[in-house]
Amino acid sequence: MTSVLDTTAIEVAPVAGQIGAEIRGIDLADDHDDHTIAEIRDALLRHRVLFFRDQQLDHEAQVRFGRRFGDLTYSHPFDDAPPGMVRGAKKR
Numbered sequence: 001m002t003s004v005l006d007t008t009a010i011e012v013a014p015v016a017g018q019i020g021a022e023i024r025g026i027d028l029a030d031d032h033d034d035h036t037i038a039e040i041r042d043a044l045l046r047h048r049v050l051f052f053r054d055q056q057l058d059h060e061a062q063v064r065f066g067r068r069f070g071d072l073t074y075s076h077p078f079d080d081a082p083p084g085m086v087r088g089a090k091k092r
Contacts, residue, residue: 010036012043021047028052029061037068 011024021043026036044050057065066072 010039010043012047014047015051019047020049020051022051022053024053026052028055028065029057031064032068041069 009025013022013024014020015022023040023043026032026040032040040050063072
């Protein structure tokens with residue numbers, strides 16, 4: 001079952017019975033308005049797992065997109081946290 005959300009070009013296509021959907025029609029590297037982010041958040045709450053295929057995101061774009069959903073916790077063990085991010089896990 002594929003559905004197009006009412007006021008955006010985003011397409012939400014469920015990929016399994018009770019969990020997961022693919023989001024189509026969006027470039028995550030672009031800036032998005034609050035309504036589009038709310039549509040993605042609603043799809044996440046409904047499907048629990050979202051897949052965004054064929055995205056070209058550098059680290060900065062991924063952080064920018066992620067921040068639209070709340071505070072980020074940085075925990076990669078081989079790198080320093082980018083400015084403004086909270087380190088979540090200690091290096092071992």
